Amino acid sequence: MSQRLPIVHARHQRDEGRGRVVEDVDLEFSNGERRIFHRVLAPGPGAVAVVPMLDDDTVLLVREYAAGVHRYELGLVKGRIDEGETIEEAANRELMEEAGYGAHRLDVVRMLSLAPTYMEHQTALVLARDLHPAKLPGDEPEELEVVPWKLADLGELVLRDEASEGRSLAGLFIVREWLAKHG
Incomplete structure (x- = not known):
């Protein structure tokens, strides 16, 4: 299994309300597969x-x-x-x-x-x-x-x-x- 991180092709953020922001990340993996991952962003410093x-x-x-x-x-x-x-x-x-x-x-x-x-x-x-x-x-x-x-x-x-x-x-x-x- 490859330890190389996927290539990020694009990122798009969307506000889902009540302080929840989701980022859609377009990724390409080392085997050529491409997927969009949805990532919930942290509000504030943690x-x-x-x-x-x-x-x-x-x-x-x-x-x-x-x-x-x-x-x-x-x-x-x-x-x-x-x-x-x-x-x-x-x-x-x-x-x-x-x-x-x-x-x-x-x-x-x-x-x-x-x-x-x-x-x-x-x-x-x-x-x-x-x-x-x-x-x-x-x-x-x-x-x-x-x-x-x-x-x-x-x-x-x-x-x-x-x-x-x-x-x-x-x-x-x-x-x-x-x-x-x-x-």
Whole structure:
């Protein structure tokens, strides 16, 4: 299989309303096949998913209402990066808004994609350590429940119906491995 990227012959953007922009990309692959791919463009500078470590073994999760599945979901602190914010600034702001903590140490671990075959959107996975109480008003309609969870118990978390968000689950396992290698 060829590792050569397809040739882009043309790009056309269309606004589908409500901030959703789709780009039609005319591609030619190394075997001569030609296709038009539809790509959902990311609105704004992206998003963050924060893994706040209360101590070396305990992560803080938040339980919040998830309209897409109409239930309360247990997962990581997450949110959009505002225009002009760095990844670290957005992560710390979201942490203060959703969990009531700030972090003195923030490490961008890696980028996560949601559906890379058709979406441009990426989320920065950020490890937050050396936490301190700090609260900012957020945009949530109700206070979020903060739930401490042991990293050693991730196997139990993945089997719970209320923990289904892919970025949260992947982020927790990635950070657990990252911490094992980097301390």
